[in-house]
Amino acid sequence: MGVAAAVSPAYWWSASNWRHRFVVPLTFALPPDACDVLDDRAPVQMYGSELLNQATLQWAPAYCLRDDRFKFRHNRQPETAALRLLGTGRPSPRSCPTVPPRARSRWVTPRWP
Known part of the structure; x- marks a missing residue:
């Protein structure tokens, strides 16, 4: 049993197939490795939450493709490690936890360098 010609x-190319069409414009983002290919500067290491991983890829x-900005590399870490690095400043003061650190049962706003 074959398929009816009208749905095959x-x-x-039939005009009736194209008359009621709708167009959806598509754009494509650069791939995450575009910075490695197009920018030869050393990356600034960013340490932070696993939750930020997809955002930083975008x-x-x-x-990295702008001269007035910098190339960065996000190093995923659990929240506790990112918070600990934020407090110590090592290995980089560029820690990006998704929640501010706690100090004696009250929230503290982190100071960014």
Whole structure:
């Protein structure tokens, strides 16, 4: 048993198929490795939450492809490690936890360098 010609690709060119079409514009973001290919500067190491991983993958080309910005590399870490690095300043003061550190049962606003 075959497929009816009206629903097969045999008449894709038919005017009735194209009359009621709708167009969805598509744009494609740069791939996450665009910075490695297009920018030879050393990356600034950013240490932070695993939750920020997808966001930083999308942000990276916007930073590395402009001369007035910098190239960065996000190093995923658990929240506790990111908070600990934020407090010590090692190995980089650029720690990005998603929650501010706690100090004696009250929230403290982190100071960014």
